[in-house]
Amino acid sequence: MSKIAKKRKRLNIISNVYAFLVYALLYIPVAVMMVFSFNDQKYNYYWNGFTTQWYAKLFTNSTLVDSLIYSLIIAVLSTLISVFIGTIGALGLKRYEFKMKKFIDNMLYIPIIVPEIVLAVALLIIFLKVGVSMGMGTILIGHCTFCIPYAIVTIKGRISGDNETLEEASMDLGANRVQTLLRVTLPNIFPGVMSAAFLSFTMSFDDVVMSNMLAGAKQSTLPVLILSMNKTGVTPDVNALATIMVLIIVAAMILNNIIQGALHKRVK
Amino acid sequence: MNNPIISLEGVEKRFGSNLVVKKMNLEIAEGEFLTLLGPSGCGKTTTLRMIAGFEEASAGVIKVEGERIEDKEPFQRNVNTVFQNYALFPHMTVFNNVAYGLTIKKVPKPEIQERVMEMLRLVQLEGFEKRKPDELSGGQKQRVAIARALVNRPKVLLLDEPLGALDLKLRKQMQIELKRLQKKLGITFIYVTHDQEEALTMSDRIAVMHDGVLEQLDVPMEIYEHPKTKFVAGFIGESNIFDGKVTDKKDNVLTVQTEAGMMQVCGADFEVGEEMHVAIRPEYMDVSKTPVEGFDLPGTVKDFIYQGTVVKTALDIKNGQEIKYSRFEQDTDIAEGNQVYVYWRPEKAVAIKKSM
Amino acid sequence: MNNKKKKNMLPALAMAGPVSVWMILFVTIPMLYIIYISFMSRGVFGDVVYKFSTESYKTILDPTYFKVILKSLKAAAITTILCLLLGYPLAYIIAHKPKDTAAKLITLIMIPFWTNSLMRLNSWLLLFQTSGPINNFLVGTGIVKEPITFIYTDGLVLIGLITNMLPFAVLPLYSTIEKLDKSLIEASADLGASAATTFMRVTLPITFPGIFSAIILVFIPSLGIYTVTDMLGGGKILYIGNIIKNQFGAIRNWPLGAALSVLLIVITMLLIFIYTRFAKIEDMEVV
Numbered sequence: 001m002s003k004i005a006k007k008r009k010r011l012n013i014i015s016n017v018y019a020f021l022v023y024a025l026l027y028i029p030v031a032v033m034m035v036f037s038f039n040d041q042k043y044n045y046y047w048n049g050f051t052t053q054w055y056a057k058l059f060t061n062s063t064l065v066d067s068l069i070y071s072l073i074i075a076v077l078s079t080l081i082s083v084f085i086g087t088i089g090a091l092g093l094k095r096y097e098f099k100m101k102k103f104i105d106n107m108l109y110i111p112i113i114v115p116e117i118v119l120a121v122a123l124l125i126i127f128l129k130v131g132v133s134m135g136m137g138t139i140l141i142g143h144c145t146f147c148i149p150y151a152i153v154t155i156k157g158r159i160s161g162d163n164e165t166l167e168e169a170s171m172d173l174g175a176n177r178v179q180t181l182l183r184v185t186l187p188n189i190f191p192g193v194m195s196a197a198f199l200s201f202t203m204s205f206d207d208v209v210m211s212n213m214l215a216g217a218k219q220s221t222l223p224v225l226i227l228s229m230n231k232t233g234v235t236p237d238v239n240a241l242a243t244i245m246v247l248i249i250v251a252a253m254i255l256n257n258i259i260q261g262a263l264h265k266r267v268k
Numbered sequence: 269m270n271n272p273i274i275s276l277e278g279v280e281k282r283f284g285s286n287l288v289v290k291k292m293n294l295e296i297a298e299g300e301f302l303t304l305l306g307p308s309g310c311g312k313t314t315t316l317r318m319i320a321g322f323e324e325a326s327a328g329v330i331k332v333e334g335e336r337i338e339d340k341e342p343f344q345r346n347v348n349t350v351f352q353n354y355a356l357f358p359h360m361t362v363f364n365n366v367a368y369g370l371t372i373k374k375v376p377k378p379e380i381q382e383r384v385m386e387m388l389r390l391v392q393l394e395g396f397e398k399r400k401p402d403e404l405s406g407g408q409k410q411r412v413a414i415a416r417a418l419v420n421r422p423k424v425l426l427l428d429e430p431l432g433a434l435d436l437k438l439r440k441q442m443q444i445e446l447k448r449l450q451k452k453l454g455i456t457f458i459y460v461t462h463d464q465e466e467a468l469t470m471s472d473r474i475a476v477m478h479d480g481v482l483e484q485l486d487v488p489m490e491i492y493e494h495p496k497t498k499f500v501a502g503f504i505g506e507s508n509i510f511d512g513k514v515t516d517k518k519d520n521v522l523t524v525q526t527e528a529g530m531m532q533v534c535g536a537d538f539e540v541g542e543e544m545h546v547a548i549r550p551e552y553m554d555v556s557k558t559p560v561e562g563f564d565l566p567g568t569v570k571d572f573i574y575q576g577t578v579v580k581t582a583l584d585i586k587n588g589q590e591i592k593y594s595r596f597e598q599d600t601d602i603a604e605g606n607q608v609y610v611y612w613r614p615e616k617a618v619a620i621k622k623s624m
Numbered sequence: 625m626n627n628k629k630k631k632n633m634l635p636a637l638a639m640a641g642p643v644s645v646w647m648i649l650f651v652t653i654p655m656l657y658i659i660y661i662s663f664m665s666r667g668v669f670g671d672v673v674y675k676f677s678t679e680s681y682k683t684i685l686d687p688t689y690f691k692v693i694l695k696s697l698k699a700a701a702i703t704t705i706l707c708l709l710l711g712y713p714l715a716y717i718i719a720h721k722p723k724d725t726a727a728k729l730i731t732l733i734m735i736p737f738w739t740n741s742l743m744r745l746n747s748w749l750l751l752f753q754t755s756g757p758i759n760n761f762l763v764g765t766g767i768v769k770e771p772i773t774f775i776y777t778d779g780l781v782l783i784g785l786i787t788n789m790l791p792f793a794v795l796p797l798y799s800t801i802e803k804l805d806k807s808l809i810e811a812s813a814d815l816g817a818s819a820a821t822t823f824m825r826v827t828l829p830i831t832f833p834g835i836f837s838a839i840i841l842v843f844i845p846s847l848g849i850y851t852v853t854d855m856l857g858g859g860k861i862l863y864i865g866n867i868i869k870n871q872f873g874a875i876r877n878w879p880l881g882a883a884l885s886v887l888l889i890v891i892t893m894l895l896i897f898i899y900t901r902f903a904k905i906e907d908m909e910v911v
Contacts, residue, residue: 003339005324015717019729022714026736026787029747033739036750044746046755085642092639100644107647110655113840114892115848117865118885121872122654125661125882145650148643177635206740208851213872226742230855234746246739253731322810342813355811359829368825369815420815 043233086151135216142210151196158192279328306477348417363397501547527587530564535619552616553593662882680883700846715797776858800834
């Protein structure tokens with residue numbers, strides 16, 4: 001092998017080692033979280049022996065289950081609202097010019113760029129001033145407020161230039177605006193909508209700041225529950241739940257990839 | 269060749285299990301304009317990139333000025349490249365782009381100033397120093413790319429299809445400019461293109477490549493008049509090509525029997541009974557209303573194709589093949605559907621050894 | 625004419641209407657209100673007295689608060705720099721892998737983010753506990769005599785910040801590096817530049833917009849976040865985010881909280897302004 005090839009090989013090995021180390025840094029907390037789901041201790045402090053009891057006992061912890069369901073409901077609702085408003089919003093903003101367009105475009109960047117605490121606090125004092133009582137509604141509003149801009153940015157990126165040409169072709173062939181929207185535009189931007197939905201769901205489900213500041217006295221979302229447990233120690237069943245959740249998502253991803261791959265082969 | 273400036277000995281390039289360049293032997297003389305010509309995928313760009321250092325040869329030796337260069341990185345070699353997409357640095361002005369190579373070599377600033385301005389004058393881009401690449405047209409970008417390479421006074425300039433993105437008129441203009449530049453500076457140019465007209469116009473010698481193999485290395489006229497393989501005959505200019513067997517040989521005039529009929533061609537190193545190909549260019553063919561001695565090549569007139577400079581007439585012949593001959597003006601006494609007999613002067617056709 | 629104009633506006637209104645209304649109701653108005661509140665005064669019982677005062681802004685300049693702000697800025701800055709130093713090489717490596725490998729690697733970076741961020745922070749706490757695995761290893765192998773107190777320190781908070789923010793640096797960096805035209809690297813090498821020189825003179829300047837995006841996406845959230853300090857700081861470490869939150873909790877000083885929020889907004893806008901003005905590709909002067 002020539003000197004150059006040898007140098008290149010060496011560099012390649014160093015690069016791969018480096019990448020591995022960085023990935024390790026990112027995955028160590030995940031691994032620790034999973035390991036400690038098997039910890040035989042009431043509150044996770046240190047390793048005290050192996051047990052699988054937490055997986056069995058998971059759904060007997062009513063506080064945990066209530067938070068989980070609460071988070072799920074909010075996440076689903078946030079996703080539905082944000083994706084709906086975001087999809088038609090992205091289409092409307094991309095295609096039409098109207099007086100306030102620039103203003104709205106800039107407004108959309110605020111929830112993305114400004115730290116969430118500022119948004120949360122701003123909504124909090126407005127809600128309190130107006131006299132709205134804190135609860136699922138306020139949390140929902142908070143979540144949608146940052147999910148909608150992310151949804152719009154995601155979908156906008158998928159509205160290709162030729163989307164307009166497709167719509168013109170559709171109308172040329174006799175379809176009206178609604179039919180064009182349903183039969184041509186939506187299927188075309190579908191991957192973008194799906195990405196936006198996935199993004200909205202994860203952001204809402206994982207959210208701490210809005211859910212903390214805008215919460216009612218009675219029920220917490222799952223992340224807020226974990227935050228409150230941190231002082232006294234997190235119970236391993238939470239680890240078990242978190243482990244199950246990430247495994248479900250990874251499985252879903254893999255399944256999605258397999259389906260996509262199979263679809264492609266079919267087309268060929 | 270004595271002291272070739274570049275030599276390739278047994279050079280091969282493999283990508284995975286694909287042998288893209290097969291046992292290439294090539295010697296390039298100093299100051300020559302050599303073109304690597306061939307269709308896409310023939311290995312010409314890969315060969316160029318091996319000389320530049322962007323690809324490593326899988327086998328064989330490449331020498332520049334007699335020195336082996338396999339162990340040298342691209343920045344250690346005394347060759348410069350003009351890229352197909354120009355590869356101008358978008359964040360630098362025209363001046364800084366052209367000056368780049370000199371800056372790296374730490375040439376003193378006053379000298380950089382002088383040499384860059386001289387180069388810009390040479391490519392007729394004086395006054396463009398402060399412009400950025402995105403403010404330039406295709407032709408201007410091309411000239412900056414050339415200036416950037418030449419300002420380093422390389423012994424060899426490698427050009428990878430530099431005119432491909434330009435429109436026809438500009439391309440023809442640049443071909444002439446490039447050729448004049450090369451003659452003036454005396455630098456060896458190795459030029460890659462798939463455009464055979466371009467190759468024929470500019471080159472001192474052409475290396476025709478096909479499927480990784482160097483099929484013929486010759487001056488343009490020889491490549492055109494005496495193609496040595498079936499591929500070269502078909503690729504350069506237009507030819508009608510027949511596969512056949514020699515049935516008779518008299519005074520180096522061969523009579524060849526093909527599926528289309530009988531024909532004659534001049535060929536000294538062919539024997540009776542040998543399988544070979546006959547190639548004849550449209551401009552050398554003729555038709556007659558009556559059969560011609562030595563030929564048995566009947567055809568039916570299909571249609572006339574007007575091409576501006578010539579009119580091509582397409583004929584359907586015995587084996588279903590279509591052949592074309594060309595005239596400056598349309599033959600007035602033939603019409604579509606007519607039966608004619610094709611013939612030519614044997615010395616105008618080319619006898620080609622059978623390809624494997 | 626009027627009828628036609630109305631017809632044309634309807635689809636636009638129908639589609640962009642909801643998002644516009646939402647943004648104005650839940651972003652514009654609240655943000656304006658918070659700016660307004662920041663200029664109000666605080667009553668004895670922690671209520672808002674609607675009298676104009678710049679007291680909260682003066683409080684920010686008060687040494688105790690100002691120190692906290694500086695600490696937060698420092699932590700955010702260090703986080704950003706380390707994320708860039710760690711993230712750029714990684715983004716570079718991924719960008720130079722074959723396309724499908726790169727896609728898988730990018731997904732791999734995102735997977736930890738599908739686990740709850742608080743649980744991941746909790747993991748760092750467990751790891752670095754006084755009686756945790758890391759200390760056990762250090763003491764056990766004799767590297768130190770007594771366990772080191774990692775928890776509730778700025779250092780641990782920094783680790784939490786970096787591991788949380790790293791993907792936000794890697795993604796924009798990857799996106800910019802991936803777009804870099806490979807022939808520019810070859811051209812630079814062709815003209816005599818070594819790999820290091822090519823990186824400094826070509827790659828780095830051209831990828832600068834990606835670097836700036838990464839800076840914005842890491843620095844700003846690092847400033848405002850309070851969960852990391854909450855989880856890993858044990859109440860001992862307070863950054864801007866924590867202070868703001870506290871003003872709306874037990875402490876009840878809304879104007880101050882609002883003023884600090886306005887400060888965050890101003891810093892954010894400043895960075896954005898610099899980005900839009902200067903993140904175009906700079907010219908490198910030779911002569």
